Amino acid sequence: MRIRDALSAMDIEDPNPHADLWVWYGKWSDGSLPTYQSRRRYITDLYEPLLDALHSTSRTVIKPQEPTGWMRVDRSMEKIGNALERARDEEDFQSVGLLCREAVISLAQAVYDPEKHGALDGVPPSPTDAKRMLESYIAQELQGSAYDYQRKFAKAVFDLAVNLQHRRTAKFRDAALCAEATRSMINTIALLSGQRDPER
Incomplete structure (x- = not known):
């Protein structure tokens, strides 16, 4: 929940739909992700937008201002x-x-x-x-x-x-x-x- 709260504070939605490891186990064991490669692809697709969003927030938000002299x-x-x-x-x-x-x-x-x-x-x-x-x-x-x-x-x-x-x-x-x-x-x-x- 701390991860979800931290993302919420940044106005970023948590992409993880699985509440806990047991829910995730139910997902990958239901036959829809039969191989390691398919599970890796699923996780990559799930978190790639989040990584892009986090990288974008590390950029300068406020453009450097021309000095005023004050x-x-x-x-x-x-x-x-x-x-x-x-x-x-x-x-x-x-x-x-x-x-x-x-x-x-x-x-x-x-x-x-x-x-x-x-x-x-x-x-x-x-x-x-x-x-x-x-x-x-x-x-x-x-x-x-x-x-x-x-x-x-x-x-x-x-x-x-x-x-x-x-x-x-x-x-x-x-x-x-x-x-x-x-x-x-x-x-x-x-x-x-x-x-x-x-x-x-």
Whole structure:
């Protein structure tokens, strides 16, 4: 059952239809697999798709990101990619959410200037209040109604990361989605800040 549980955590279905060795014995002794070669072929066909799926999960899930120039942000994204590749159970996937949250906090700290950006409600955000720092940053950098969607995007990514940390049934897709959303958010802010501008 531990194998089946581990595969389930990776969103991979266990291909083995035999609950135990006695069930398997009943299968190969019923005459449908009369030779060693036929039994070997049966097992190969049964597990080959699983092996392909496991090999594919060992590849890089999150594409390497072009450095932003913000060292802590870049280190965080590298850690997120590594953690996602190694993740195998709920606790591992939750830890990806924690890393995503820390990456967003580092991003907010990199771009937020309290004197320039202030606070939308007049109350200075704490050093770890990434949502409010990014809201204020976007509001100042993109004056008018044009910033509304960017602000919602920033809030949604942060909330997704926090939600994943507390989700005891977190799976691979949850963690991968959170990591990809975080990467997109970092790239968006990097573009807004001029970090992606071509060198002149």
